[in-house]
Amino acid sequence: MNQPLVENYFRTDKLPHIWCPGCGHGIIMASIARAIDKLKLDKDKVCIVSGIGCSSRAPGYMDFNTLHTTHGRALAFATGVKLANPELEVIVIAGDGDLSAIGGNHLIHASRRNIGLTTICFNNNIYGMTGGQYSPTTPTHDKGTTAPYGNIDKPFDITKLAVGAGATFAAKGTVYHVNQLDKYIESAIKHKGFSLVEAISICPTYYGRKNKKGSVVDMMNFLKDSFVDHKVAEKLPPEKKQGKFLMGEFVNVEEPEYTELYDQIIEMFK
Amino acid sequence: MNQPLVENYFRTDKLPHIWCPGCGHGIIMASIARAIDKLKLDKDKVCIVSGIGCSSRAPGYMDFNTLHTTHGRALAFATGVKLANPELEVIVIAGDGDLSAIGGNHLIHASRRNIGLTTICFNNNIYGMTGGQYSPTTPTHDKGTTAPYGNIDKPFDITKLAVGAGATFAAKGTVYHVNQLDKYIESAIKHKGFSLVEAISICPTYYGRKNKKGSVVDMMNFLKDSFVDHKVAEKLPPEKKQGKFLMGEFVNVEEPEYTELYDQIIEMFK
Amino acid sequence: MQKQLELRLTGSGGQGLITAGIILAEAALKDNKNAIQTQSYGPEARGGASKAEVIISESDIDFPKVTLPNMVLSLTQVACNKYITDISEDGIIIVDETLELPEGLTASKVIKAPILRTARTEVGKEIVANIVALGLIVGLSNVVTKENLEKAILARIPRGTEDLNKMALQKGYELAKNY
Amino acid sequence: MQKQLELRLTGSGGQGLITAGIILAEAALKDNKNAIQTQSYGPEARGGASKAEVIISESDIDFPKVTLPNMVLSLTQVACNKYITDISEDGIIIVDETLELPEGLTASKVIKAPILRTARTEVGKEIVANIVALGLIVGLSNVVTKENLEKAILARIPRGTEDLNKMALQKGYELAKNY
Amino acid sequence: MAENRENLTIHIKEDWCKGCGICIAFCPKQVLGFNENGKVTMLDRENCIKCGMCQMRCPDFAIFLGGKEDV
Amino acid sequence: MAENRENLTIHIKEDWCKGCGICIAFCPKQVLGFNENGKVTMLDRENCIKCGMCQMRCPDFAIFLGGKEDV
């Protein structure tokens, strides 16, 4: 028995993937495929770009034009792909470390330029690939192998960061709330201009173990219990909002897209 | 006749500085000195760090521990200085290109970490040192030598960017509004944790000429006429706000400072 | 014991076989021998097969990797398939009772022992299977002294688990008697 | 004219002397000669002294920099102090009338000419002082033909300023007659 | 792919299942469980409402709704 | 350095002045001007109110309020 979605959008000979049991990354990868399927994108015109990390292994499994680059640089490579050929639907997959640590500069500049890239951040709050060092999204006080006494950094809110940099679409979801995640990714791809979906993932192997977060299921339950849609949250009484994290579409505005603006310059000389 | 401020805080044998006639950078540099003087800081305990650019030449003129680093990296060097010796009052001077183009990642991470650095951005909306290329703060449609047909990028609001990244103090001023600028810088230095003052400067040589902004005085008049304090602006009728840029202290909150948090870890083992 | 003994301990990521390798090497050191421990890294190790290698010798050890092991231990089928490929002709293969051995191996001795089961049922925690395995290995080979093995174990394990580990070690020794 | 002529044009950043150097070289090219133009860069050039150098030759020019100029022009004191240091013994120094020459120079001819004043008052725009200077230089040295100099000028200047520049050139030629 | 749920049933690709337990825990009808190899198995096909949540949340594409014929 | 304004007067460091004209343009009393070298000069010392804005905005530390004795 075949799964049409998997057969159509994945390189099944490369599966099963290398991710650990219960790693949330697979859930996000499937969600991206469902969104692409929903939008009926031409596979030949989709390009998936990633950096380096557990999450960044995703493109290897996905049956599109796929580009696994250097750590942190996915958005810069993707900017070249998109500007050189704006016909391509370019989707960037990046871990929280990849996107917001070493790649932070490319994130804010791609946001600022409003170039038509869809970025999906697989945010597991840790560096998975290198074995559990704290990342810029590790909550304060949590542990990583390089934060043995608890992290003293304040974490980024990646969504807020992108908005501060000028992003015209930004949403946050989780691997528990898959239906919503599908929708955010779908809207993000449809959005003209730069879009970011921060997908909260789980890394049971490193983040979970280091921080005694329990089983995979416990970690999923945590997401279930702590994230509420920001629009729903608005209507909640303060005591119900306490300790909650917000998800949802935070920004979605139309502004001129970069490659279109560039094409206007070219038009001037035609 | 000597000027006590200049004699006390500058390396007078290096003056006059290399900046062009009417370059706003000198005004900001003086403002920093006045703030330091006002706060009666111990010169030996002040460290000024910069990257590369016209603005980044400032430390060479200032009579403190001064460090002229590589392009974009001032905040990363400064982070090392401050963490290794939190006694030092570390002030970072950076051009808009230095701070928000190549150095953007260090800006957002220093903001996030809330490390006790005071950053003064000399924002002239252009790359001065290399001769007038557009920068991440060049307004859309304006010209630079690399934007001969008008810039299609959307500019950063550097202050907003830092806030999005978690900065606990952020203010914006101009070289016209010197009294206010003095105050912002003074508050920024006093602020525990990361602080940013974006000082709008003028580059008559490149930005001004390329964009037909008239004389030095015209450029100063533009600042005078277009910037209003954000608190004042709040009370203005909409038609009076049109076309205005906001300045003032935008954020000023207390949060634990990075080097103090680190010292608490050290204390644990004492 | 030969001049140089090479061991390979394989299993899955969480089974503590790297720790077991280190303990064995540290015991050898206490015995005034030389030892080197290496291990395989790689994203593939993630949840997959893991490998720890130990060389114990009376003299200096130059080349640090195991070339032809004298003893191979496997606790999982995946590891067994991947890492039990070569073994010295007079070598010993030890696998958990639940495993199928690949064909065509020419070891002098192949032992299928209830390592995981012993840990789980007799000691009560599967996590100490690595210590059971150590007991079995040393019981069979005397590659290190029992005295120093115990010391080495106690120096590496979390405080409060001493009795558990001592029991696991004992059970391992007992298992050895069967082969 | 010698086989290879080396010129140095100096002044402040905004005076258009680099353009003047390029125009001179392009005129030489039109004369079927070879030419190379180089200039000094540096943050110091910012509002400070600027320098353009041109070598004109009938044959190939290998070494691209001016070593001992045959002709040096200076329009500002700062540039004059910085760049009029060496000159060939049969060389010509041309400075604006307002400048003081450093001592100890051994040029064959030193000319103080009202270049800036001519541009400002007689042509009406100080910005064309560079073209006045070109007229003066070529009037004195015939390093390029007048015909091709004019062509070269017209090819480089902004449209709409042709007459202004032709007048400036003419005034330069006239100035030359005085020396 | 708006298939008729009637004709659908849960399929399991045991090779790919890593036994994380997500599908089991969040099955609204609690019809899934582990087998002796630690992989997922269908315990109560009758009560499966074919909501597909197991498929949506499985990180390994190891469980899914598909046509009945192959069962 | 709360000096008495009475004893203060404007000083000019001509060497350092680059002639940008900022101090001149924004002097509230319009008492400054250019000299023949394109540098700043005091045209009307009487009417100078010693507000110090020229000093505050001069990018080149070329104009400042200082003790009168030296004048």
Added chain:
Amino acid sequence: MSKTVKFLQGNEACVEGALMAGMRFYSGYPITPSTEIAELSAERLPRLGGKFIQMEDEIGGIAAAIGASLTGVKAMTATSGPGFSLKQENIGYAALAEIPLVIVNVQRGGPSTGLPTAPGQGDVMQAMWGTHGDHPVICLTPDSVKETFDLTVRAFNLAEKYRTPVILLTDEITGHMREKIEIPEVSEIEIFNRIRPEAGSDYKAYRVEEGDIVPKMADFGAGYRYHVTGLMHDETGFPSNSTQNAQKLMDRLMSKVSDHVDDIVDFEEFLMDDAEYMILAYGGTARTAKAVVKSLREEGVKVGLFRPITLWPFPEKKLLEYTGKIKDILVTELNYGQLKLEVERVVKSACSVRFYGKANGEIITPKELTDIFKEVL
């Protein structure tokens, strides 16, 4: 001036050459003394339907160029020392993933910020060894404005032919001087385009087919959905941990240059026929050397100039042909003797190798070099 004769800076000639070679994408970050390359590209590219983008830094500059190249356009990035250092990681990526690309480094006085507006030739070894790990390198260096044009064209051709990043290593001397240049018609120059797979073929992105030097390269978006990675990979392009695969890939990468040295290597011999002495120089410094050779010849000294045009691969074979015939090689460059090391390695004990260098931002004058040369007489 006939319509194709221009008076250009080396940096401008580089852009003219690039455009003629087919460059349609430029991404970079400004830095003295390379900035004119960016500025002219920004002006010219959109007029030809091409794209220019100023990235946030030099890392982004090369990354975007690699991305663009994958879509099938010819891409370039230009920089100087500090930026060249920053690009190193992705130069290695382009080499391993076999992405055609031209990287220009207009050398200035280094190390670090050094002397940003002065010439230097201190990045010669870095061009070969700057990134981690072994990798194939092609590096060209021009000595004139005209040659800057020609070598830029050649850099693109080599990049496309060998599917590899090619470094055009110029210096502030040639980059900023203006010289006469006759610009050829497109029809007059040879232009090489990467070989693309034929539609419907069983495409393996990293398999070299019979008769090819490198794997055929499909444009992203053209219907081949393949994978590109900086990890060691097999013929399909997917990561592989097999040591055999890794060795096979690395051997293939290294030998695509080493097996075609004769096709790639270029040099100029000037008055070398009967020479007893050789001056070896390249780039801007070769101009001084040529002037010196000419004037020494007038004095009757039998000296010639050997000028490597490809620094890497180094014209080893040609140089060895001379070592028997000449008494001495004087290597001169604007550094502490970088290419000199390679010359020493190649000539072994066959003749003496002397060196004259400078690293202070000045160029070497004919007088200086003549004096040094004469010490051997």
Added chain:
Amino acid sequence: MSKTVKFLQGNEACVEGALMAGMRFYSGYPITPSTEIAELSAERLPRLGGKFIQMEDEIGGIAAAIGASLTGVKAMTATSGPGFSLKQENIGYAALAEIPLVIVNVQRGGPSTGLPTAPGQGDVMQAMWGTHGDHPVICLTPDSVKETFDLTVRAFNLAEKYRTPVILLTDEITGHMREKIEIPEVSEIEIFNRIRPEAGSDYKAYRVEEGDIVPKMADFGAGYRYHVTGLMHDETGFPSNSTQNAQKLMDRLMSKVSDHVDDIVDFEEFLMDDAEYMILAYGGTARTAKAVVKSLREEGVKVGLFRPITLWPFPEKKLLEYTGKIKDILVTELNYGQLKLEVERVVKSACSVRFYGKANGEIITPKELTDIFKEVL
């Protein structure tokens, strides 16, 4: 085990050595196979009052370490290939501005992302030439856990003595293997601290005083308000465009290493006394070579091992002493022949130089090397 005997990984021994040498600041970014150095530093430093910070990337990692060093603390950063490439710009800065600093590169299989978890020795030339412009380089490479400890201490000592960044170039083999190591008492080891100016002296930050090798270095905050820049500067530390100054500075920088080669250079000679053949190897690969030499000796072959411990400066003088005596040198390393080039350059035609290398993530086995060696017999 006596209290000072430990069983450690090379990466752990590096941290132990660093702490004993006085490291009190670590800033870096994780990367396999160097990460344990960061992890152990994070754990140990605060216990000693030192500081650890994980920066946003490798560029920040070295930048922060330089900043820290200026305040007077001993600082280190560690990485592997891709990160080492990213650090290059600031390595040049530290060299020019004369900032003591230790940079560890635990080599993995490159180029690019390559084989991240496998050993390699492909960054040997990069350690010398990775940054733009000429600059002094000191690079040490250990072949055991114990030597990793010792050389880390030495790296700090040399950094402090010569006011320069020192590279500790290890590899995944030595970095990840565990071995016995006897950790000495602090009192047993020599520790060198930078020379600081005496209070009240007329301090010129970049003037070398009589009897000193390098300028005395004041801590930021200690009352000397001096200027540090990556531009060429004069003795006061302020930027200068004078070509004389630039040449003087560069000559001084280059010669502080080249004039003290005898003090810096280190190597091991193993059974070289009567050797007719030499195997030249370093780092993890030297272990294979030593095993081979031992077993060949048992067969009666007169072969010895020459092991450079300082790769840069290369132990040229010592190697030359052997070239007359031996018939052949077999260089073996995990790359395509990098140090081999230097060996060829040094020995010239004095004896044959053979090479055996690999770059596929495997280490060289004694059997392989023995087979290759025997081809010469």
